[in-house]
Amino acid sequence: MPSSSPASRAAWTMLLVLISGFALSQAFRTAAGIMAPPLQQAFGLTPQQLGLFAGAFHFAFGALQLFMGMGIDVYGVRRTVLAVFPLAIVGALVTASADSYAVLLLGQALTGIGCAPAFLVCTVFIARSFPAGRYASINGAALGIGSVGLLLTGTPLAWVIEAWGWRSGYVALASCAALAWLAILLLVREELPATAGGRPDVLGALRGYGELFRLPHTLGIIGLAVFTYASFISLRGLWLGPVLIDRYGFSLVETGNVAIAVSVLGMVGPPLFGRLDPGDRTRRRWIIGFTIACAVIFALMALRVPAAVEVGLSLAIGIVSGYMVMQYADVRAAYPSHMTGRAMAVFTMAMFLGVALMQWLTGLAASAATVLGVETYTAVFGAIAGFLLLGTALYRFLPGPRAVSAETAQSTP
Template sequence: MLMALTTAFALSQAFRTVAAILATPLQAEFGLSPQALGLFAGAFHFAFGALQLMMGIGIDLQGVRRTVLMAFPLAIVGAAVSALAPNFAVLVAGQVLIGIGCAPAFLVCTVFIARQFPAERFAAVSGMTLGIGSLGMLLTGTPLAWLVQATSWRTGFWALGAGSALSWLLILRLVQEPPAPVASTERPSVLGALRSYGALFALPHTLGIVALAWVTYASFISLRGLWLGPLLIERHGFSLVQSGNVAIAVSVVGMFGPVLFGRFDPGASRRRWIVGFTLTVAAVFGMMAFDPGAALDVAGLIAVGVLSGYIVLQYADVKAAYPAAMTGRAMAVFTMAMFLGVAVMQWFTGAVASIASAHGADPFMSVLLTIAALLVSGAAAFVLLPKPTGTRASSTG
């Protein structure tokens, strides 16, 4: 049952990174500016992130199976709309539908694991699920690049839509609703569930956590899911398939990063590690900004893929920063911040690239320096804003 649910998560990972391979052919067909390309890539993440709280409430009220079966068909419809899109506006509408359809894909996995597996196995099984789900990013590397180069970008959407339909059928056939926690004797109303998030935002340390969450995952996905292809193709003359090969390498190392950092969680010094790795990734973006050559750009891309695994430490920090009764809501808010951050960063870096091009500046230098600056700003907010206190927060340092 968990593997069936994970197939939807894997397709979600594929949809969120498709822009890296489709950017060049979409620009050629619709005459897109970098800003419009950022809007296209960000539309999925905005819809995905904006609905995290509502999907969490839906899981509480309707259950894992019903929530994903009701939402995921919109991803299939969105893929068809994107494949048939006659213009850019329809293409963006298709991305929004895909984002809504994929919104519960990972949440249903985590709730299923929490209800079906012993508590001591939650981290291990969740890590395995993240790793398997990340296989979806491999689809948007060489395989998608080869398919698009041999046919068209529209075929790529048809292929992902067909995969999504198969995933939905697997969930329909194999997944049964896991039992709700024994303590859940009464279902809250939608309004009551929304009100419960107020207590979370009333805590002063939430702002620093959200500020950093806004930029860390966004930096990796903006690079892997949007700028990787244009950077290699336009700056270094790579072919679509060659850039797909690099995307595969970044995705593979990105799969193992969370496992590596999860095994070496430093506990008491976790927050210092989080800040240190955020600044290290910012430095890699800064190095790539100054066009150090194809070899170093590829090395930088792979380094960001490996180092992005430290984001798993942010999950541990969130869990330690709140009372047990608030953990679920805290995770939902953290996830929402991550994906809304992706949407904003992709749109904003697209705007930066357009402005740079209009003024004769290197758009990739401008984009990469912007991401580096945002990472430094997020780390500064994390350090300077109020920190968690209390027994659960003590392990965060």
Template sequence: MLLALICGFALSQAFRTVAAILAPPLQQDLGLTPQQLGLFAGVFHFAFGGLQLVMGLSLDIWGPRRTVLTAFPLTIAGAAMAATSNGFTQLLLAQFVIGVGCAPAFLACTVFISRRFEAQRFAVVNGAALGIGSVGLLLTGTPLAWVVEQWSWRAGFVMLGILACAAWLAIAFLVREPPAAAGPRPAVWATLRGYGELFALPHTWGIVALGLFTYASFLSLRGLWLGPLLVERHGLSLVQAGNVALVVSVMGVFGPPLFGRIDPGPRTRRQWIVACTLTVAVLYGVMAFSRQLWLDVAIAVLASLMSGYGTLQYADVRSAYPARMMGRAMAVFTMAMFLGVGVMQWSTGLVAAGMRGTGIETYEAVLAAIALQLVFAAWAFRRLPAPKHAE
């Protein structure tokens, strides 16, 4: 059942990273500017992140299976809309619809794991789920680049839409709710009040502050700027850039299980999280001023591996709240992560557009901006209150 749910998450991973490969053909075909590319990549995450509270409510009341089966057909519809788009506005609408359809994909996996596995196994199992789900990133490397070069960017959306259909069918036939889900459901209003209780806890704000920037930094690179950087800074072809994206994505498969297994536990986990965040900030700072292809590729690969420390953040959330709040707590954290991705992709698009005519290289400014945001995130997480277990 978990593997079936991960299929939906994997397709969500694929859809959220299409911009890295589709950016060059979209610029050529539709004449998109860097600012429009940033908005194209970000609108998925605005839709995805903005609905996390609603999805957390649905997961607590109706369970993962019903929630995903209800929302995911919008992913398929959005892919069809994107494949037939004739302009930027239609493309944005399609991205928004896809983001809505994918909104419960990973949260459903996380809530399923928190309910079906004991707390001490959460980091390991959730890390494995993140790793397996990252296979979706492989689709938007060489395979998507090959499809685009052979046919068009529209064919790429068709391919992903067909795979989304297969994922929906797997969930429909294989996933079943536990017996407890057939019992009395919590009232909607009582569940909504639980969000107020969640935000009243001081340590929620540190978790949210960090969540806004960490995953966003990796998705802004892998999901938007990696392809254009390799094509424009180093002169690679689209398939060559896709090959690099594939290698980066493969490393992303190993990161979450690795960090899940080396999870140090609640006493020192938050120090690890801060250290990892600052390490990634340094990597992006070096990449900003690099002009060597081998170094840019090496840093992208290492950043992909390091992104697996998000498993530690999920484990921190898992141990910071009682079981009755878990669906909503995971929803709030996931909302912060993906709204952060949307904001970072959109804002770095503004940075890229603002560099025209200044003499400063676009990717130098973009990557430096990401590095500075990570430093701020680590500082805020360290300074804001910690949950009692970590004090």
């Protein structure tokens, strides 16, 4: 629970305002699912074009993470999000007014760029404004609260589309984003952390990425980040529906009900595991253990188990995946304060580019399964389990943060 001191109340107020931007980012990220049928009807889009339309957001979002981290370290949380988030509003309006597929892609790309700092600013603000020992629990709460945006693109957005059309859906999202931007402008204040060498300039921040990758534990952290969040999104956003419909004969409504349940558990998991965070001394062992547990669950899903068991395993992934919030705390503890923004940016970039990579690789696994005579979802979920074990091995056997020297921790970017 937040402290009752005025400083703590102010910090929580500003964090909740920043989370409103993250919630809109979550909504924009998942809007393509509910928008797909009307867009396909309006523009005659093929499934491949719909996939590229949805992916344009994630590629733009992931590719800009390094620059967002640099901006946060140089200019601060408030100025970075105020400068960039308006592109999300512009992108949504461009999409709403689109008269061609190319304009649809442009709108999605602009929205992805605009949303690029949305959660990153929350993680850095928490690191700078709250005690280090509470980082995991507060960050978990932020993830859970911000995931309300996933629910906005369910029934509420569908109702808007049915009543006024898909263009009105994007106008509604743009309006909400504008309100979030205005709230950040009016309510968020920030004092940049003091460092021994002063704030870095742009070139210094760019050189700081070289410093980041020279630290021996960075590769292990990235190696795991590529596969963990991607495993959850690959299930929830790509394979959950097909496996329930193709393997078990579920209807679309029944599949949607399971998807909602998985999403709700995905919202509950991060704050739960944030409160359970064991601290710096044993956190890495917990992360390894829960990643292996997720791999085991996916391995069981690869088997042709009864439908109720498959649903139960999917729900288990929804809740257990909340442990991934501990990875943010691991990053927070692994780098000196002047590198926090860039470290979080690299971590976030790895997660979202990992989503694209895993979805592509599991698609290849599904295609290969057809040729080899293996059941499609046995190959898909078996591949996800293998990727999680690979990430675990990289995280476990590559150097850990203890390799960071005091001299490195005190260096300037």
